[in-house]
Amino acid sequence: MKSGKQRRIELKAKKQSRKEKLSAKQLTLRESQKLPPSKLAVLQDGVIVDTTTLAPLNSYSVPDFVQRQYYIDRPFTCADCNSQEIWTAAQQKWWYEEAKGSLLLL
Incomplete structure (x- = not known):
């Protein structure tokens, strides 16, 4: 004791x-x-946005990832099978910057 x-x-x-x-x-x-947004993205497993490679938007609003300056993983529900999926930051970067996908999907 x-x-x-x-x-x-x-x-x-x-x-x-x-x-x-x-x-x-x-x-x-x-x-x-x-920290600046680019360093914060690295800490949060994000991918940095390159705004020079984005397709022109012709809109008054700016997407949230452009304001944030990095992509983050986003959950979504599949329209075909209703399963829960994750749209990764790397997939978003490819869609918006390389495939020049529409920014209106947000």
Whole structure:
């Protein structure tokens, strides 16, 4: 059996370690908020948008991925079989930038 003093020392050490973990998480969050969008995309498994290769839109609105400056994985439901799928960032980059797909699908 431990004395009260030993138990207080253990509790104080646990509290200190939790505090250090929390402060480390807060620091990484703050650092990620200060990052430019291109660096943030790398952290979030996104793919950077090259706006020079996009097809002209002729619209007043700008797609969300252009504002964000990177593609992210998007879930969708297949129109034919109603299955849940993921449209990956790499597939989006190919569709919009290489195949010159329509931006109106959003």
